[in-house]
Amino acid sequence: DAKTTQPPSMDCAEGRAANLPCNHSTISGNEYVYWYRQIHSQGPQYIIHGLKNNETNEMASLIITEDRKSSTLILPHATLRDTAVYYCIVRHRNAGKSTFGDGTTLTVKP
Amino acid sequence: DTAVSQTPKYLVTQMGNDKSIKCEQNLGHDTMYWYKQDSKKFLKIMFSYNNKELIINETVPNRFSPKSPDKAHLNLHINSLELGDSAVYFCASSQDEGRGEYTFGSGTRLTVV
Numbered sequence: 001d002a003k004t005t006q007p008p009s010m011d012c013a014e015g016r017a018a019n020l021p022c023n024h025s026t027i028s029g030n031e032y033v034y035w036y037r038q039i040h041s042q043g044p045q046y047i048i049h050g051l052k053n054n055e056t057n058e059m060a061s062l063i064i065t066e067d068r069k070s071s072t073l074i075l076p077h078a079t080l081r082d083t084a085v086y087y088c089i090v091r092h093r094n095a096g097k098s099t100f101g102d103g104t105t106l107t108v109k110p
Numbered sequence: 111d112t113a114v115s116q117t118p119k120y121l122v123t124q125m126g127n128d129k130s131i132k133c134e135q136n137l138g139h140d141t142m143y144w145y146k147q148d149s150k151k152f153l154k155i156m157f158s159y160n161n162k163e164l165i166i167n168e169t170v171p172n173r174f175s176p177k178s179p180d181k182a183h184l185n186l187h188i189n190s191l192e193l194g195d196s197a198v199y200f201c202a203s204s205q206d207e208g209r210g211e212y213t214f215g216s217g218t219r220l221t222v223v
Contacts, residue, residue, distance in 0.1 A: 034211065043114075043200050043214030044153070085151070097143075097166055098212055100153035 004088045009105045018075040022088030025069040035073045037084040078108045113137050116201050116215040130187045131218045133201030142184035145200040191222045
């Protein structure tokens with residue numbers, strides 16, 4: 001599975017959009033980008049995934065660049081409860097394991 | 111109804127003891143996993159089972175032995191506990207041998223004293 005690089009920490013004002021970047025320059029054609037988050041002391045929670053098209057669900061939007069070497073997770077209106085560690089993972093959809101890196105600690109401030 | 115449930119939530123035990131952590135999922139998923147999160151918050155996969163068969167074993171010491179009586183359950187037994195085993199252990203499940211997103215349990219915090 002391809003390696004990912006994320007900034008260690010980010011701050012965001014409550015009510016603003018939080019844009020979390022992820023670099024995955026060695027991604028292969030059949031690898032998906034998955035995002036999870038871990039709120040303090042809880043189990044990781046799935047957020048969204050995509051292959052090459054942008055994706056949106058009730059939690060977030062995922063923007064993947066045309067060359068697929070990077071992506072951005074967007075939380076459109078961040079709340080204090082979105083404070084968590086966000087993990088970007090690249091893996092084959094139908095095989096392999098999810099390898100978690102260090103993630104980005106997002107702190108949403110009032 | 112909790113999708114992936116682990117018991118116990120907290121476990122404090124002495125070095126050298128043997129302990130088990132249980133995990134059950136009611137999602138109908140075929141694959142289950144154990145992850146370990148150490149004090150530095152790094153999440154590392156330990157084992158993966160698909161339909162009761164071991165498919166991933168990430169060079170975990172032999173003291174750790176997973177057991178899957180059926181595809182809805184994956185238990186973790188740890189022999190001769192050591193201080194370094196202190197961590198939070200997460201169980202997870204997914205469809206069809208790694209397909210799709212993972213659903214995680216709430217974790218078991220193991221403290222070895």
